[in-house]
Amino acid sequence: MARFEERGPRSPIVQPIRVDKVHPRARAQRRLIAIASLLMAIIMLLPVFVMGISAFKTRADVMSSPPKILFKPTLEGFMLLFTERAVVSQSRQEELQEEAAAGSLSLFERLALEAGMEITGPSAYVFRLWNSVIIAGISTVASVVLGLFAAYAFSRFKVPGKNDLMFFILSTRMLPAVVVTIPLFLMYRQLGLHDRHLGMIILYTVFNLSFSVWLLKGFIDEIPKEYEEAALVDGYTRLQAFFRIVLPQAASGIAATTVFCLIFAWNEYAFALMLTSQRARTAPPSIATMMGRGGIEWSAIAAGSLGFLIPVVIVTFALRKYLLRGITFGAIRG
Amino acid sequence: MPSKQAQGIAPAASNVGQARRHLSDRAIQNLFIWPTLLLLIAVNLFPLLYSLYLSFTNFLAVQNKPPGWVGLANFATILNSPEMWRNFATTGRYALMSVGMQTLIGFGLAMLVRRKFFGSGLITTLILVPMMISPVVVGMFWKMIYNPNFGFFNFLLGAGDAGKGVDMLASKFFGQSTPGLALIAVAIVDVWMWSPFVMLLVLSGLNAIPEYLYEAAAIDRASPWFQFRRITLPQVAPLLLIAVLFRTIEAFKSFDLVMGMTGGGPGDQTELIAVNLYRQAFLGTFKTGFSSALAYIILIIIIAASNMYIKYLNQIKGEA
Numbered sequence: 112m113a114r115f116e117e118r119g120p121r122s123p124i125v126q127p128i129r130v131d132k133v134h135p136r137a138r139a140q141r142r143l144i145a146i147a148s149l150l151m152a153i154i155m156l157l158p159v160f161v162m163g164i165s166a167f168k169t170r171a172d173v174m175s176s177p178p179k180i181l182f183k184p185t186l187e188g189f190m191l192l193f194t195e196r197a198v199v200s201q202s203r204q205e206e207l208q209e210e211a212a213a214g215s216l217s218l219f220e221r222l223a224l225e226a227g228m229e230i231t232g233p234s235a236y237v238f239r240l241w242n243s244v245i246i247a248g249i250s251t252v253a254s255v256v257l258g259l260f261a262a263y264a265f266s267r268f269k270v271p272g273k274n275d276l277m278f279f280i281l282s283t284r285m286l287p288a289v290v291v292t293i294p295l296f297l298m299y300r301q302l303g304l305h306d307r308h309l310g311m312i313i314l315y316t317v318f319n320l321s322f323s324v325w326l327l328k329g330f331i332d333e334i335p336k337e338y339e340e341a342a343l344v345d346g347y348t349r350l351q352a353f354f355r356i357v358l359p360q361a362a363s364g365i366a367a368t369t370v371f372c373l374i375f376a377w378n379e380y381a382f383a384l385m386l387t388s389q390r391a392r393t394a395p396p397s398i399a400t401m402m403g404r405g406g407i408e409w410s411a412i413a414a415g416s417l418g419f420l421i422p423v424v425i426v427t428f429a430l431r432k433y434l435l436r437g438i439t440f441g442a443i444r445g
Numbered sequence: 446m447p448s449k450q451a452q453g454i455a456p457a458a459s460n461v462g463q464a465r466r467h468l469s470d471r472a473i474q475n476l477f478i479w480p481t482l483l484l485l486i487a488v489n490l491f492p493l494l495y496s497l498y499l500s501f502t503n504f505l506a507v508q509n510k511p512p513g514w515v516g517l518a519n520f521a522t523i524l525n526s527p528e529m530w531r532n533f534a535t536t537g538r539y540a541l542m543s544v545g546m547q548t549l550i551g552f553g554l555a556m557l558v559r560r561k562f563f564g565s566g567l568i569t570t571l572i573l574v575p576m577m578i579s580p581v582v583v584g585m586f587w588k589m590i591y592n593p594n595f596g597f598f599n600f601l602l603g604a605g606d607a608g609k610g611v612d613m614l615a616s617k618f619f620g621q622s623t624p625g626l627a628l629i630a631v632a633i634v635d636v637w638m639w640s641p642f643v644m645l646l647v648l649s650g651l652n653a654i655p656e657y658l659y660e661a662a663a664i665d666r667a668s669p670w671f672q673f674r675r676i677t678l679p680q681v682a683p684l685l686l687i688a689v690l691f692r693t694i695e696a697f698k699s700f701d702l703v704m705g706m707t708g709g710g711p712g713d714q715t716e717l718i719a720v721n722l723y724r725q726a727f728l729g730t731f732k733t734g735f736s737s738a739l740a741y742i743i744l745i746i747i748i749a750a751s752n753m754y755i756k757y758l759n760q761i762k763g764e765a
Binding site for chain 1: 468470473474476477478480481482484485488489491492493495496499506554557558560562563564565566568569570571572573574575576577578579580581582585586587589590594595596597600637640641645648694697698700701705719722723726727733736737740743744747748751755
């Protein structure tokens with residue numbers, strides 16, 4: 112520290128010394144930082160914005176050149192996403208037009224009619240979206256609960272071969288998914304788990320477990336042991352101490368882990384593509400294969416992506432306080 | 446009802462009632478760890494061992510023939526193939542580019558939003574949005590953004606004329622073929638998607654730095670650069686390293702983004718090793734044995750790299 116004394120102050124102290132008197136330069140700096148981060152957020156969200164507006168464009172508007180920013184919004188993309196349609200004949204079309212004039216057609220039916228089609232029923236996407244909710248929801252809860260127990264044990268007890276076990280748990284995430292799939296496919300077919308909700312739930316739970324154990328161990332490591340020891344001395348059992356002392360303290364860790372597990376299980380594509388076909392197929396593989404007449408149906412894809420993104424965003428926003436509080440993997444205080 | 450008893454009486458007085466229900470730490474430890482380990486073993490170990498066995502065979506998944514033992518032939522073929530080495534090199538370049546940029550941008554973002562200001566929580570969460578989108582969807586709509594005819598990317602670069610501007614995914618720069626552009630395009634998307642992840646981890650590290658370190662530095666009139674170099678960087682290093690570790694593993698495994706955007710093309714410019722693996726395993730030939738061998742080579746590289754990271758991480762932790 113002698114270096115500073117020799118050379119003297121290089122710059123004035125800009126940290127506020129009195130709360131009521133903030134140095135003008137510090138205030139300007141803070142405002143600059145706020146503006147810069149707002150700009151960064153806008154840049155990061157630009158592609159999402161493009162996706163968002165594409166969801167409300169007509170087929171022609173999506174593919175116009177140069178790309179349109181101002182356009183007449185339509186729900187055509189959502190109609191293409193949620194319904195099955197059939198091309199209708201001239202006479203039927205006139206019939207439908209009369210019905211439309213009488214006002215007895217729903218919004219989607221009118222939109223379909225404009226494209227010369229008639230709605231025949233809801234699309235498979237609706238069903239698959241429901242599958243996604245079930246599979247992602249249950250597997251997220253399962254991996255957080257199991258991960259929490261394991262993380263507590265690894266954090267508090269002298270487990271023999273702890274470091275090796277932790278590395279084993281991490282290493283289950285290293286094998287490229289493509290290769291695990293073939294043996295998994297064979298195994299699942301034997302066990303009757305192929306294309307079943309249970310099979311996908313188990314798979315996603317296991318794939319999130321490694322992450323959840325590592326993440327939660329970091330959080331539990333940071334909770335002082337003394338709290339539980341005091342509780343144990345007071346006559347709590349270990350389980351009581353775990354549920355009443357550790358669990359509330361680990362709330363932010365649990366929330367952060369939930370968000371990460373949900374994001375993975377909700378968005379997973381490769382396994383869903385290869386291990387499901389009809390019954391348990393989730394939404395991501397069907398968004399990617401949204402083809403219509405004459406190629407890729409961009410507005411339907413954008414609509415599907417937008418709708419699919421919203422639930423995760425809501426959960427993340429609801430839990431953001433915890434998420435931003437800190438994820439440390441136990442790296443700060445070993 | 447022993448449980449009612451235990452609840453009704455103050456904990457200190459209920460020792461007698463608890464004796465029967467009291468689980469030893471040992472039992473709890475096993476109870477807590479084994480479900481997780483058993484699940485991991487059941488779902489991971491069998492596929493792992495089975496594909497290890499398959500890697501020594503010439504098994505084709507579409508054929509109804511039992512696997513025939515070929516010894517190390519698959520490994521020899523892979524290691525002697527210049528095409529595979531080129532794919533490995535591409536993967537290395539891709540990992541270096543995307544993980545490097547993610548680390549820089551993620552760190553920068555974290556430094557920006559670390560101090561609270563009005564709306565900082567909201568802005569931070571908004572920056573996280575790219576991370577929440579399904580990679581396959583990301584691939585799809587970036588393909589749309591990169592489209593030379595109606596994409597925004599070309600338009601923003603000032604090439605209003607359709608088809609004449611930049612076609613990133615075909616490695617064409619104003620009609621000129623520029624090899625490497627497609628790989629950069631994919632890396633940009635990866636950086637866009639995962640910089641927020643790095644930011645989140647670094648932010649956690651930044652929040653954990655005790656304020657008194659900075660106060661001490663301010664009293665000593667240390668320059669901001671000195672504070673950054675000697676306080677911020679060493680304190681955040683462990684978490685930064687974990688972020689880099691996770692992203693490097695993912696970079697070696699990533700295939701859905703590339704599959705969605707370029708399918709490995711043009712030529713083999715974006716043929717990452719995991720894309721090649723997918724091709725070998727599922728498209729056309731279903732060379733299960735061969736692709737298992739390739740997967741094991743990738744796995745060994747990943748494990749070696751992770752071990753190095755973790756060693757280094759423990760070293761840093763030891764010093765701190």
